[in-house]
Amino acid sequence: MRSPWQEIEPAGDTVCIEGERILPIGNERLVVAINKPPGYITAMSDDRNRPTVGDLIREHFQTPLFHVGRLDRDTEGLLIMTNDGQLAHEIAHPSSSVCKTYLARIAGALHAQEINLLRRGILLRDGFRTGPAEVRILEQTHDTSLVEIIIKEGHKRQVREMFSSLGKQVLSLTRTAIGGITIDLVPGPGDIRILTKEETRLLRRKKGTC
Structure with missing residues (x-):
C-alpha cells in the first residue's frame, strides 16, 4: 500500500x-x-x-x-x-520443512542400527514413510532411554509410531520446540x-x- x-x-x-x-x-x-x-x-x-x-x-x-x-x-x-x-x-x-522437536522417554535401549533407521526415514504401519529425522540420545539407563528427535512432518502420532515400528514403547512424549x-x-x-x-x-x- x-x-x-x-x-x-x-x-x-x-x-x-x-x-x-x-x-x-x-x-x-x-x-x-x-x-x-x-x-x-x-x-x-x-x-x-x-x-x-x-x-x-x-x-x-x-x-x-x-x-x-x-x-x-x-x-x-x-x-x-x-x-x-x-x-x-x-x-x-x-513442504515448509519447519522442525518440530520432541523428547521421548522410551522403554529399553535405542541401538545404533535403530538410530540409523530413524535418521534415514522409516516406514510406519499405515504405509506412511517419514523423512529423515535428527536423533540424539540424551540419557540411557538399563531400563529406559531419553531421546531427542526432530522431524519436519506432522503425521498422526508420528513420533510414537516411529518408535513403535522399532518395537519400542514410548513412556512419555513432550514437544519442546517448533521452529525457533x-x-x-x-x-x-x-x-x-x-x-x-x-x-x-x-x-x-x-x-x-x-
Missing part, C-alpha cells in the same frame, strides 16, 4: 505495510503458545466432555483460534494456536503466552537451523 486513502475490499484484498500483512480491525493476527498438559484433547470442544485445549484458552481470548497441528491426548508440550490460516499452513505443512520457539516461553503445564511478531517469525525457522 502506497497511499493511506487507498480503497480496499476487506473480503478479498491483502494489505501489506513494509512487507507485513495487516488484518482488518477486529481480526488482528493472534499467535498463541500453549504448554498442553497430558490428558487434554487438541480440540476446542469434545462431545465426551474430556478436557480440551479450548478449555485452556476460552476464558482468555474472544478471538476464535484454531490449533496448528495436533498433540495426541497423552503427549504434552508446545502447541501453537492462531487465527492466521496462512501462518498455520506454513508451519504445519511438510521453545517450550521455555511457557514452562508450566497449562501456561499460555501471546507471541510477539519477532517470536512469530522464529516459528518459521527451517529444519537444521533450530
Whole structure:
C-alpha cells in the first residue's frame, strides 16, 4: 500500500505495510503458545466432555483460534494456536520443512542400527514413510532411554509410531520446540503466552537451523 486513502475490499484484498500483512480491525493476527498438559484433547470442544485445549484458552481470548497441528491426548508440550490460516499452513505443512522437536522417554535401549533407521526415514504401519529425522540420545539407563528427535512432518502420532515400528514403547512424549520457539516461553503445564511478531517469525525457522 502506497497511499493511506487507498480503497480496499476487506473480503478479498491483502494489505501489506513494509512487507507485513495487516488484518482488518477486529481480526488482528493472534499467535498463541500453549504448554498442553497430558490428558487434554487438541480440540476446542469434545462431545465426551474430556478436557480440551479450548478449555485452556476460552476464558482468555474472544478471538476464535484454531490449533496448528495436533498433540495426541497423552503427549504434552508446545502447541501453537492462531487465527492466521496462512501462518498455520506454513508451519504445519511438510513442504515448509519447519522442525518440530520432541523428547521421548522410551522403554529399553535405542541401538545404533535403530538410530540409523530413524535418521534415514522409516516406514510406519499405515504405509506412511517419514523423512529423515535428527536423533540424539540424551540419557540411557538399563531400563529406559531419553531421546531427542526432530522431524519436519506432522503425521498422526508420528513420533510414537516411529518408535513403535522399532518395537519400542514410548513412556512419555513432550514437544519442546517448533521452529525457533521453545517450550521455555511457557514452562508450566497449562501456561499460555501471546507471541510477539519477532517470536512469530522464529516459528518459521527451517529444519537444521533450530
